[in-house]
Amino acid sequence: MLFNSLNFAIFLPIVFALYWCAGKSLKIQNYLLLTSSYFFYACWDFRFLFLLIFSTLLDYYSGLKISGSQNPQTKKFWLWASIGINLGFLGVFKYYNFFAGSFATAAASLGFTVNPHILNIILPVGISFYTFHGLSYIIDIYKERIKPEINFVDYSLFVSFFPLLVAGPIERATHLLPQIKRSRKFNYLKTVDGLRQILWGLFKKVVIADQCAGYANTIFDNPDHYHGSTLILGALFFTFQIYGDFSGYSDIALGTARLFGFELLKNFSFPYFSRDIAEFWRRWHISLSTWFRDYLYIPLGGSKGGIWMKVRNTFIIFLVSGFWHGANWTFIAWGFLNALYIMPSILFKTNRQNLDTVAQGKLLPSLKEFGLMSFTFFLTVIAWIFFRAESIQKAFQYLGGVFSGTFTKPDIFPGLTILLVVFFVLIEWLGREQDYAIANFGFKWPRIFRLAFYYVLIISIFMFMGAKQQFIYFQF
Amino acid sequence: MKKFLKSIIFFFLPIFFIAVVAEIFLRKIPNDYRIKQQYFEWHSAEIKVLFLGSSHAYYGINPIYMKESSFNAAYVSQSLEIDYEILNKYKSSLKSLRTIILPVSYFSLNSSMGNNGEGWRNKYYTIYYHLNMGYRPEDNLEILNKFSLNWYKIVNYYFKHISPVSSSSLGWGTHSSQSTKSLEETGREASGRHTGINPILYQENRKILDSIILIAQRKNVRVLLYTPPAYSTYTRHLNVKQLSELRNTMSSLTKNYNNTTYVDFLLDTSFVKADFYDADHLNDKGAKKLTIKLESLIKN
Numbered sequence: 208m209l210f211n212s213l214n215f216a217i218f219l220p221i222v223f224a225l226y227w228c229a230g231k232s233l234k235i236q237n238y239l240l241l242t243s244s245y246f247f248y249a250c251w252d253f254r255f256l257f258l259l260i261f262s263t264l265l266d267y268y269s270g271l272k273i274s275g276s277q278n279p280q281t282k283k284f285w286l287w288a289s290i291g292i293n294l295g296f297l298g299v300f301k302y303y304n305f306f307a308g309s310f311a312t313a314a315a316s317l318g319f320t321v322n323p324h325i326l327n328i329i330l331p332v333g334i335s336f337y338t339f340h341g342l343s344y345i346i347d348i349y350k351e352r353i354k355p356e357i358n359f360v361d362y363s364l365f366v367s368f369f370p371l372l373v374a375g376p377i378e379r380a381t382h383l384l385p386q387i388k389r390s391r392k393f394n395y396l397k398t399v400d401g402l403r404q405i406l407w408g409l410f411k412k413v414v415i416a417d418q419c420a421g422y423a424n425t426i427f428d429n430p431d432h433y434h435g436s437t438l439i440l441g442a443l444f445f446t447f448q449i450y451g452d453f454s455g456y457s458d459i460a461l462g463t464a465r466l467f468g469f470e471l472l473k474n475f476s477f478p479y480f481s482r483d484i485a486e487f488w489r490r491w492h493i494s495l496s497t498w499f500r501d502y503l504y505i506p507l508g509g510s511k512g513g514i515w516m517k518v519r520n521t522f523i524i525f526l527v528s529g530f531w532h533g534a535n536w537t538f539i540a541w542g543f544l545n546a547l548y549i550m551p552s553i554l555f556k557t558n559r560q561n562l563d564t565v566a567q568g569k570l571l572p573s574l575k576e577f578g579l580m581s582f583t584f585f586l587t588v589i590a591w592i593f594f595r596a597e598s599i600q601k602a603f604q605y606l607g608g609v610f611s612g613t614f615t616k617p618d619i620f621p622g623l624t625i626l627l628v629v630f631f632v633l634i635e636w637l638g639r640e641q642d643y644a645i646a647n648f649g650f651k652w653p654r655i656f657r658l659a660f661y662y663v664l665i666i667s668i669f670m671f672m673g674a675k676q677q678f679i680y681f682q683f
Numbered sequence: 684m685k686k687f688l689k690s691i692i693f694f695f696l697p698i699f700f701i702a703v704v705a706e707i708f709l710r711k712i713p714n715d716y717r718i719k720q721q722y723f724e725w726h727s728a729e730i731k732v733l734f735l736g737s738s739h740a741y742y743g744i745n746p747i748y749m750k751e752s753s754f755n756a757a758y759v760s761q762s763l764e765i766d767y768e769i770l771n772k773y774k775s776s777l778k779s780l781r782t783i784i785l786p787v788s789y790f791s792l793n794s795s796m797g798n799n800g801e802g803w804r805n806k807y808y809t810i811y812y813h814l815n816m817g818y819r820p821e822d823n824l825e826i827l828n829k830f831s832l833n834w835y836k837i838v839n840y841y842f843k844h845i846s847p848v849s850s851s852s853l854g855w856g857t858h859s860s861q862s863t864k865s866l867e868e869t870g871r872e873a874s875g876r877h878t879g880i881n882p883i884l885y886q887e888n889r890k891i892l893d894s895i896i897l898i899a900q901r902k903n904v905r906v907l908l909y910t911p912p913a914y915s916t917y918t919r920h921l922n923v924k925q926l927s928e929l930r931n932t933m934s935s936l937t938k939n940y941n942n943t944t945y946v947d948f949l950l951d952t953s954f955v956k957a958d959f960y961d962a963d964h965l966n967d968k969g970a971k972k973l974t975i976k977l978e979s980l981i982k983n
Contacts, residue, residue: 213820213827227684395687421800429875432920618871658694665698669830672821 208250210459211412211672218247223466233390237364240467244369248333251373255331258296263366265292266341270348270355270362286349293338300330305534333373335531339498340366344380346502353380361387370463374456376474376494383469391468400646401465403661407645408458410664414671415631416451418624419444426619427595430605437617438609445595446588447628450479453492458643477639479587479632480565482579484548485558487587495531499524514554521553522546532594537602541593548586564640627667702826709825709833712840715850716811719756722854723769727776730754732981734854735766735895736786739911741856743965744784748974750982752779755854760801763791763891768814774898782981783899784907788963789921789949790877792888792929798881803828855970858960870916870962877963878922889932896940906943907981908933912954912973917962946980948973 208214222243229235249256269289273282307323314321344365347353356362365384371377426433426441433441457474464471478490488496504524510517522543529542552558565580566572572580589606596602638644649657732753734744740757756769766785770777796802808814809822821827839845850856892908899906910929933945948954958969965973 217820393684393687395684398687399690424800425876429878432871432875618868661694662698666830669826670834672827672830 208247210456210463211409214250218243219463219466226467227393231390231392233388234360236391236467237360237387240368241360241364244364244367244372247369248367248372251332252329255334258331258334259337259367260363262293262296262337262341263363265289266345266366267356267359267362269345271357273345273348274355282349286345289345290342293341297334297338300328300334302530302534309536336375336377337366337372339377339495343377343498343502347380353384356380356384358388368464368469370460370469371471374453374460375492376457376460376472377498378472378494382472386469394468397465397468401462403645404458404462404465404643406462406661406664406668407643408455408460408462409668411451411455411458411631413455413668414451414627416448416455418621418627418671419448419451422619422621422624423448423595427605430601430608433608433618434615435609435611436615437619438605440617440619442588442592442595442605442609444624446479446584446591447631449591449594450475451631461643473642477564477635477644479584480580480636480639481583482561482565482576483552483557483583484545484586485552486561487583488545488549489562495528499528503527517553518550521549525549535597536599537593537596540599540602541590544590544593548590567640705833705837706824706826708837708841710810712836713846713848714807714811715758715848715856716807718848718850719758719854720812722754722852723756723773723776726754727773728778730777731779732782732784733770733777733780734784735761735769737761737788737791738856738964739788740784740786741850741854742858742960743786743911743970743973744977745851745855745967745970745974746853747851747855748971749978751781753853755850755856757786757854757856758850759856760796760804762794762796763787763888763895764795765808765814765816767891767895768808768816769812770895770898772812772814774902777902780902780904782905782907783895784909784977784981785895786911787892787908787929787933787945788877788911789874789913789926789929790879792885792932793879793881793925794877795884795887798884858964858966864961866914866916866956866959866962870914871920873961873963874917874920878920878925880922880925880928885928892932892936896936896943900940900942904942905981906940907946907977908936908943909946909977910949911963912948912951912958912965912969913963914954914956914959918950944980948976 208218222239226236226239229239245256245259248259266289269285272285276282276285304325307325311321311323344353344362348355356365361384364387365378365380368378368383368387423441423444426437427445430438430441454475461471461473472494474492474494476490476493478487481487481490504520507520507523508516509520525542525546526539527542529538529540529545532538532541549558552560565576592605592609593599593602596605634648635644638646638648641647645660649660652660729752731751732746732749734740734746734753734755734757736757738757738759738761741755741759741761744755744757746753746755756766770783796804805816805819805822806825806828809816810825816822825833836847840847849858896906898904910933930947933947937943937945954965954969954972958965958972960966960969
C-alpha cells in the first residue's frame with residue numbers, strides 16, 4: 208500500500224477513526240495499531256509478513272535473554288545470534304545475488320568460469336529498515352542503555368508501526384517505546400499539524416519527485432542520446448526526484464504518526480541548503496546517519512584514536528552506508544565519493560563549523576553562503592549520478608557526456624516541471640528554519656489566504672497524480 | 684475531536700463537491716475508448732480482420748482500405764497485455780474473425796503500460812472497456828488520474844466545443860495536427876524512450892503473445908505479427924541487442940505456431956519521408972500504404 212494511493216487514503220481515515228474511538232484504552236489503541244500495521248504490510252505481500260513477525264520474535268526473545276542472564280558469554284551469544292540471523296536474512300534477500308555475481312566476475316577475470324546459483328527472489332519491502340530497528344534495540348540492551356520490553360505487543364508495534372515500517376525513519380527504542388507505553392490523547396493542533404505535513408509530503412512526492420522522475424528516467428536510460436546540457440538537466444532532475452521522493456515519504460510518515468499522537472525522529476532538514484558536505488550529512492537521512500554514527504562509527508573508535516583512525520572509520524561508515532542502499536557497486540562508489548568529499552573537513556577539523564541554519568533570520572544568504580551552498584550542491588549532484596546509474600561504467604559514461612562540452616539548447620526542456628521545482632525550492636528556503644517547510648507557512652496571513660495555499664497544493668497534487676512512481680527507498 | 688471533525692468537513696467539502704461534479708462531467712465527454720468498446724458491443728460478430736496494438740497501429744492502419752470487414756482496436760500506449768485482455772473479452776463474440784494483425788514494435792516486448800509512465804490510462808480500460816486491469820481503486824474514477832488532462836478535456840469540450848475523439852468509425856486514429864513533426868528530433872527522442880531491455884517484462888510479454896496466438900489457434904484464426912515501419916532518424920539509434928531479441932522472438936513464434944506469420948517493415952525503404960507524421964508514426968498517406976501491404980499479405 209503506497210502512501211500516495213487511494214488505498215491508503217481509505218485505510219488511514221478508517222484506522223484514525225477507530226483509534227480515537229478506542230478512547231482512553233492504551234491497550235486497545237496499541238492492538239489496533241499493530242493489527243493495522245500488519246494489514247498495511249500484508250497488502251504488499253502477505254508472505255513476508257511471517258519474516259517480519261519472525262524477526263520481531265527473535266529480537267524480543269534475544270532481548271529478554273540478554274537482559275535476564277548474568278553470564279557475559281550467554282549475553283554475547285544472544286547478541287551475536289540476533290545480529291547474525293538478522294543480517295543473515297538481509298544478506299540472503301538483498302546481497303546474495305550481488306556477491307554471487309561479483310564472485311563470478313572476479314573468477315572470470317582470473318580465467319576461471321564460475322556459474323553461481325542466482326536466487327530468483329524479491330526483496331521484502333522495508334527489510335533494511337526493520338532489521339536496523341531490531342539491531343539497535345538488541346545492542347542497546349546489551350550495552351545496558353535500556354531494559355528489554357516485556358509486553359510483546361508494544362515491542363512488535365515499535366518494530367512494525369506502519370508509518371515507518373517500509374522506509375523509516377529508523378527509530379530507536381529509547382525514543383519510540385516510551386511513546387508506545389504512554390497514554391495518548393487527541394490533540395487538535397498536533398493532528399492538524401500532522402495533516403499539514405502529510406500534505407507537504409504528498410506535494411513533494413507527487414508534484415516534484417514524480418514529475419522529475421519521468422525526465423530523469425528518460426535521460427539516464429539513454430545518456431548517449433543527449434547533449435551535455437540535457438545530461439546536466441537529467442542529473443538535476445534526479446537530484447530533486449530523490450529528495451522529493453524520500454523526504455516526501457518521511458514527511459508523510461511523520462505526519463501520519465502525529466495523527467496517532469507519536470513524534471518520530473526527524474529524517475531531513477533541508478539538506479540542499481548545506482554549506483559543506485558534513486552539514487549535508489547532518490541534514491540528509493538523519494536517522495540512518497545517526498544510526499551508523501552510534502552503532503558503527505563510535506564502536507569502531509570514532510574520532511578518539513587520532514586522525515588516521517578517524518579517516519578509516521569515516522570511510523568505513525560511508526562505504527557501509529552506500530552498501531546499505533543496495534547491492535550494486537554504484538552505491539559503494541557513491542559512499543566512497545561522499546567519504547572523499549567529507550575528508551577535507553575531517554582532516555582540517557572543520558566538520559562541525561556549520562551547525563546552525565544558513566542565513567538564520569535573514570531572507571537571503573550572503574554571497575559567501577550562496578557560493579558554499581552552490582558548491583556543496585554541485586558535489587551532491589555529481590555523487591547522485593553514481594547513485595542513479597545502473598553501473599559504474601554507465602556513471603562515467605554519463606559524466607563524460609556532461610563534460611563533453613556539447614552545451615547546446617537542451618534536447619528536453621520541460622518548462623512547467625522546472626517552474627515547479629523553482630517554486631518548491633523557494634518554499635523550502637522560506638521554511639528552512641521550521642521542522643518542515645510549511646509548518647508555519649502563511650501563519651501571519653489572513654486564514655482565507657492560508658486555506659487557499661493549501662487548496663493550491665491539493666489541486667496540484669491531483670493535477671500530477673497520474674505518474675505513480677514507486678518510492679525509491681522502498682527498494683532499499 | 685468535534686472541532687477537528689467540523690474543520691475537516693468544512694475543509695474537504697468543497698473538494699468533494701467539485702470532485703463529484705467533475706467526475707460526472709468527465710464521463711459525459713465522448714472518448715475513443717468508449718467508441719471502440721461500443722463498436723465491439725454492436726459489431727464484433729461482423730469483424731473478420733482485427734487490428735490490435737499501440738499508436739503504431741492506431742495511426743498506421745486505416746481499415747477503410749481493407750476489403751474484408753475490419754476494425755482497428757489499437758490505441759495510443761496500448762501494450763500487449765491490454766491487447767490480450769481485449770481479445771480475451773470479445774473472443775466469443777468475434778464469430779467471423781479470420782485474422783488478427785498485431786504490431787510488435789521495437790519496444791513492445793520490453794514494456795507495459797504500467798511501466799512506461801502511461802499507467803494512468805488503465806482507468807479508461809476499467810471504466811469504458813470494463814476490462815479486468817487488476818484492482819486499483821483510482822482506476823475506477825476519471826478524476827484521480829491525470830487531473831491536468833481532465834481539466835483540459837472539460838475546458839475543450841464544454842467551453843470550446845472541441846471533441847477529444849480522434850478515431851474514425853473503424854477505429855483508425857487521425858493525428859490532431861496535420862503538420863509533420865521534426866523527424867530528426869522525434870527520432871532521437873522516441874528511440875531513447877523505447878530503448879531498454881527488461882527481462883521480467885520480456886518474459887511476461889512473451890507469454891502474452893503465446894496466449895494471444897493460442898486464443899486465435901482455438902478459433903482457427905490466423906495471426907499476422909509485424910514490426911511497423913519507422914524513419915531512419917529513429918532506426919539508426921536502435922539498440923542492436925534489443926532489435927535482435929525482437930527478431931529472434933518473432934522467428935521462434937512463427938516456428939512454434941503454424942497459424943502465425945511475421946513481417947518486418949522496420950527498414951522497409953518503400954516508406955519514405957512523406958509517409959511519416961513523426962519518426963515512428965505514419966501519416967494518412969503512410970497508413971494507406973501499410974494497410975494495403977497488409978491486405979495483400981493476408982490475401983496470400
